[in-house]
Structures are given as structure tokens and as C-alpha cells.
Amino acid sequence: MIYTRYIYSLEEEEFYQFLADQPQGVEVIRRQDNRVEFATYTELKWLKPLKVEKIKVKPPESFLRPIRIRSFLIVPPNMKTLIINPGMAFGTGLHPSTQLSLMLIEEFFKRGWSAIDVGCGSGILAFALKKLSARKVLAIDIDERAIEECEKNASLNRLKITCLKAKPEDIKESFDFLVANLELSIFKREIDHIKPLFKKLAIFSGIYGKEELEEFLFFLADLRVVKIKKLKGWYAVVVKR
Structure with a gap:
């Protein structure tokens, strides 16, 4: 044919x-x-x-x-599936900032790395990391409801990850890879506590518009920007040590 x-x-x-x-x-x-x-x-x-x-x-x-x-x-066998019941938590995969994070995770994450998801919401990004063969995944959020949904969704996906109610400063170890999909106001408040949590590469998403992007990049002056990706007015930034 x-x-x-x-x-x-x-x-x-x-x-x-x-x-x-x-x-x-x-x-x-x-x-x-x-x-x-x-x-x-x-x-x-x-x-x-x-x-x-x-x-x-x-x-x-x-x-x-x-x-x-x-x-x-x-579902075709070459595709990775994620089952998400967000409940009261953010993260269904429909928001551009979540989509940007997933695209960049697939592009930059290396099999066998350890990873942390800061502000995990439903846990969707943490699950993607585990599906890509992360050695260890920690998902943290300050919202107890988000942690409950993260744990439920981890069970639905039959994935072994740790969902923990915690602030970035509560975490005393660092990971190979970090992803954080947060609002600019939260980044500005927490960035000094977030930076020590990764050793190799990080994805920061949730930045809307060029003005926010320019302001956010000021806080990343001590890191090397590898890529900036845009989708429907939203930006994500990939940085490395």
C-alpha cells in the first residue's frame, strides 16, 4: 500500500x-x-x-x-498514562504552566535521577517524573488537601512516591532534579529556600507574561538559564548549576 x-x-x-x-x-x-x-x-x-x-x-x-x-x-502502548483526580488540588494537565512543565520534564529529565516537586498540588508532575524512571521522588505542598489528593493519585497510578506537607525550608536534602510550578509571588518569597534543593537541573513554571519573566530572571542570576519556553502567554525556565 x-x-x-x-x-x-x-x-x-x-x-x-x-x-x-x-x-x-x-x-x-x-x-x-x-x-x-x-x-x-x-x-x-x-x-x-x-x-x-x-x-x-x-x-x-x-x-x-x-x-x-x-x-x-x-491508549497506544508507546504512551505513558497518568490518572489524575485533582479534588481540591491544582494540576489536571489542562493549564499551560502544567503542560510546559511536562514538556520540559520529558526533554531534560534523566533516568535514575532523584527529584523533588515543590508545590505538588495533585501530584501530576511528580508522577511524570516517576514514570520516567526517577530513582526517588518527593512531592511537597503546604496545603494538606493537596497532599491528600497527591497520595490518592499516587495510589491510583500505583506509583511509589512520598507526598509530604512541608515548606521548602523544611527539606534538609537536595535532589538531582527539581520542578516547581508556582506563582511569581511565591517564587519571590521562597526562591532562596528552593534553590538549595537541587544539584543538577531545575524547571520553574507558572510565570505569566514578559514582565513577570524579566522580574523572575533577576532571582536566577546565580544560575545558568538553559531554556525558556512559552505557551499561551505562560513561561517556564530551565536552569542548571
Whole structure:
């Protein structure tokens, strides 16, 4: 059988907005310079392709997307699933700051690292880290309800992580990797307590707009900024020692 493969390119933010409404999924070819090059096997009428080619190879498994049929969700085997019941806690995966964190975790986290999620909410980011084979994951929050939901969701996902009601200054150990999805006001108050908690790499998300980003970067002057990523006006920053 002959397949027609259409190759396109979009800015990252446009790509993820497009992907959310694309029921058939796409094949991601490469990400470079804040653009995503991808392929579909049906033509997009609103976008000019970079290239059109005829191939005999079956479309890859990664091209598939989850399919929902009533109460059933059929998931391709190459995808990692997270079950989230947020209750009163923040973190369903719908907010751009959470999506940014998940994208960057997948890009930068290394298998076998230890990790801490500061301000864990529902626990979604901590679970993603464990799914990516973190050696040890600690999820902390000052809200007792968030910790309760984190523990429930950890059980639903059958993941072994520690959910702890604590402030950053209460933690007396450091981890290879840190993720914190917080408001700027909280970062400004807690950043000096958060920085000592990681040894290698950290992702800070929850910053909205360029003014907040510029203000936040001032507090990271002693760290090396590796990447800044934007989605729907929200920013996430990756830093390393």
C-alpha cells in the first residue's frame, strides 16, 4: 500500500494548540529553534507543506492517539498514562504552566535521577517524573488537601512516591532534579529556600507574561538559564548549576 506523507512546520505554541484539536494525531519529526516539524497522512488545507512524499512504510505507532469510546480509553502502548483526580488540588494537565512543565520534564529529565516537586498540588508532575524512571521522588505542598489528593493519585497510578506537607525550608536534602510550578509571588518569597534543593537541573513554571519573566530572571542570576519556553502567554525556565 502507498501512503502520502505531508510534512509541515509550526511554531511550538501553534503546534501544541493544533495538536489538541487533531483527533488523528501527528508524527513528530524534529524540534528545533522553537519550531516543530511534523508529518500527517491527510492534507491540512490551511497550511502549506514543506514536502509531500509517497511512502510504502506503514505510519509509525507514535502517530496514534488515545481514543475514547464512552467510559473506555484506548491508549497506544508507546504512551505513558497518568490518572489524575485533582479534588481540591491544582494540576489536571489542562493549564499551560502544567503542560510546559511536562514538556520540559520529558526533554531534560534523566533516568535514575532523584527529584523533588515543590508545590505538588495533585501530584501530576511528580508522577511524570516517576514514570520516567526517577530513582526517588518527593512531592511537597503546604496545603494538606493537596497532599491528600497527591497520595490518592499516587495510589491510583500505583506509583511509589512520598507526598509530604512541608515548606521548602523544611527539606534538609537536595535532589538531582527539581520542578516547581508556582506563582511569581511565591517564587519571590521562597526562591532562596528552593534553590538549595537541587544539584543538577531545575524547571520553574507558572510565570505569566514578559514582565513577570524579566522580574523572575533577576532571582536566577546565580544560575545558568538553559531554556525558556512559552505557551499561551505562560513561561517556564530551565536552569542548571
